[in-house]
Amino acid sequence: MRTHMCGELGSSDAGTRVRLCGWVSRRRDHGEHLAFVDLRDHSGITQCVVDGSVDVRSEWVISVEGTVRARPEGTVNAELATGEIEVVDCIVEVLGHAEPPPFPVDDRAETDESVRLRYRYVDIRRPRMQRNLRLRARVVEALRSAMVRQGFCEVETPLLWTPTPEGAREFTVPSRLHHGSFYVLPQSPQIAKQLLMVGGTDRYFQIARCLRDEDLRADRQFEFTQLDIEASFVSQEDIQGAITEAVADATEAAVGESPGEAERITWHDAMDRYGSDKPDLRFAMELLDIGQVFAGTSVRAFDAPCVKALLVRGGASLGRNRLDALVDRAKELGGKGLAWFKVTSTDPAAVDSPLDKFLGDAERAGLVSGTGAAEGDLVLVVADIWHTVCRVLGALRLDLGRPPITEGGRRFCWVTDFPLFDGVDDAGRPQAAHHPFTMPHPDDIDRLTSDPLSVRSQAYDLVLNGWELGSGSIRIHREDIQRQVFDALGISSGEAESRFGFLLGAFRYGAPPHGGFAVGIDRLVALLAGEGNIREVIAFPKTQSGTDPMTGAPKPVAETVLRDLGLRPIPKPG
RNA sequence: GGUCCUGUGGUGCAGCUUGGAGUGCACGCCGGCCUGUCAAGCCGGAGGUCGCGGGUUCAAAUCCCGUCAGGACCGCCA
Structure with a gap:
């Protein structure tokens, strides 16, 4: 033609x-x-x-x-x-023939996203979407061929899986043949790929769709795509090496340049220096520990286990509204408050701040010298427990210093040594940070019972420019260690058997040491495309409320469909 | 579940602070003219539930309350 x-x-x-x-x-x-x-x-x-x-x-x-x-x-x-x-x-x-399009089919005019989604078939005709979808195709091709080249075997796993309560909320699928029983759509092929290791597959990968029924965000959709891998007889460095190679190939295929060496940072250092377990390394603006300055202070707000500061160059020009917004933001993030100091002079140290009248000269001087502030700078201070201080200042660091998505290059980094447990639940039991099959750090195993919250794990994340691209871990393959972790989690053997019986059963038939990883392809592609939103690299995404303006989904189904499934809708309360 | 922003011809925006006739700009659309344009040009024209509902007022796009939709964020995402 x-x-x-x-x-x-x-x-x-x-x-x-x-x-x-x-x-x-x-x-x-x-x-x-x-x-x-x-x-x-x-x-x-x-x-x-x-x-x-x-x-x-x-x-x-x-x-x-x-x-x-x-x-x-x-x-x-x-x-x-x-x-x-x-x-x-x-x-x-x-x-x-064609009716006039609802919006211009070029990239010049910004168009409201709900209109773009309603006419997605027109939107996809625009150069931006064509560029993004084709870039995505190149990335997936590069990832797939990198895994094949490294000896990984592509295996498909079921979409209709079994409920595994814990973790993300699952999409539930009613069974027509077994009324009252349900499949779930997999939030990831996690357990399936571990079974493949028991099956001697050795090196598995899949471009896998994953589904999680959680609230949507700029970087989260109900359904997303992962490069999912698992390998036997490997260290975490082996897994990280395989992923680094695949992601480097994908970057090369997408933007024509290699990303260079991925940096490495421990979880503790990432939190301590950048206030995040997914640090954006494109800019410095590190969190500064000024606990020494306020040791034994009379300022009650700073009488806390941890006091850290964030230096905002030139920030003294921020108006009161902006500062109040920062304080609100700190509270929204769980902080008790936020102290701010506009540096008006460095020698002698002088600041403009509501708290100035409570400061001693030594504290004023320490605040300035401890942060390296110059005249015209702004110093933000949070005092609380270490984790909260880091979290709050880390978010403010991004709000105030983060470069636009298309600037600052691509800074990949591996965040390692995540804690095994992530706080405690209402009953005081530790919560698994990654998942209950994550291998503890070898140096920390003996503290599983005595001090579980201090135990590190062999879990690791790949981070690019402040986005979590994926996570993985070495898994527990030894029954005795798994027993200890379940004990720490407060999971009885009977409970473990009923929840994960088929996996634990499989492990009794010869489980190799193994570990794996999963890369979020939507996020990787978005960053490589210079898009701040994964909807821009998905052909038919959902809105933030989980609807599709084009098809009208989700929709009611006919009474007969419900009857076949043995379902009866109940009205939403209220 | 919560906070914030946005909603005005098909599209993008201004108008809202300080209430006074659906006012304005650009693009698109329809008709006419035009032999070298390329975001063509010139002339003319059509096109509106100012998201929806209520309230205040002599009078509401504008102020207030509610609600819906979209977006950003918090919670949530082992």
Whole structure:
């Protein structure tokens, strides 16, 4: 039907008879005898010179047969990849009419996202979405071939899985053949891939869809795609090496340059220095420990186990509204408050702050020297327990210093030595930070019973520019260690058997030491595409409230469907 | 569950602070003119439940309350 794509013709094609197909991007009509039709497909745009009597409109689907020629002197368009040539002596065939599009099919005009999603098929025609979807395809191809090259075997796992209470809320699927019983859609193929290791698969990978029924965000959809891997007889460095290689290939394929060495930082250092377990290393602005300055202070707000500061260069110019907003933000994040000090002089130290009247000269001087503040800077201080201080200041650090998504390069880093447990639940029992099969750090195993919250794990995250790209761990394959971890979690053997019996059963038949990882492909692609939102790299995403404005999903189903499934809807309370 | 922002012809925005006739800009759309444009140009035209509901007022796009939708964030995401 066509001989070339619209974006590939150049001066070397002059004289060739071609046939192109696509959408009418724009028509410039000069009257009865001359009109220019810009014909567009995903590859680009070619200018066709046609008889003005040809009736075509924006977004009509047409084919054009004509002859390529170099454009006349002075009419070359340097803005256009095909601007050296045009197609003349055109025979135009209308393949399909089109109503005027609901928004311009180009990237110039910002359009409300709900309108874009309602007409996603038009939106996808725009260069931005075409670029993103094709970049995504290259990334997935690079990831897949990197895993194959490294000896990993691609295996599919079930979408209809069994409920595993704990962790993310699962999407539940009613069984037609077994009324009152349910499958769930997997939040990840975690247990399935561990069973593959018991099965001797040795090195598994999958481009896996995962589903979690949790609230949506800019970087979270109900359904997302992971590069999921698991390998036997490996250390965490082996896993990290395999993933680093795959992700480097993907970066190369997406943006044409290699990302360079991934940095490494322990979880504790990441929290302590950047206030986050997913530090954005594109900028410094590290958290500064000024506990010494306020040791034995009379300022009650600073009488806390941990006092840290954030230095905001030039921040003294922030107005009261902005500062109040920062204080509100700190409270929203769980802090008791936020102290701010505008540095008005460094020698002698002087600050403008509601708390200034409570400070001694030594504290004032320590505040300035301890943070390296200069005149005109702003110092933000949070005092609380260590974890809260880091968390609050880490979020403020991002609010105040984070570069735009497309700037600052790509700083991959591995965050290692995550804690095994993540606080305690209402009953005072430790909660698994990653999942209950995560291997404790070898140096810490003997503290599982005596001091569980201090135990590190062999769990690790891959982080890019402050986004968690994925996480993984070495798994427990020894029954005695698993027993101890279940004990620490307060899971009885009977409970463990009923929840994970099939996995524990499998482990009794010869479980190799193993570990794995999963990379969030949507996030990786978004960052590589310079998009701050994964919806921009997903063809048909959901809105923040989990709806699809195009299809209207979710929708009620017919009474008969419910009857087949043995379901009866109950009205929402209230 | 919560906080904040946004909602005005098909699209993007201004108007809202300080209430006074659906006022304005750009794009698009329809018709006409036009033989080298490329975000073509010129002339003319059509197109509105100011998200929805209520309240205050002589009078509401504008102020107040509620609600819906979209977005950002907190909770949540082992």
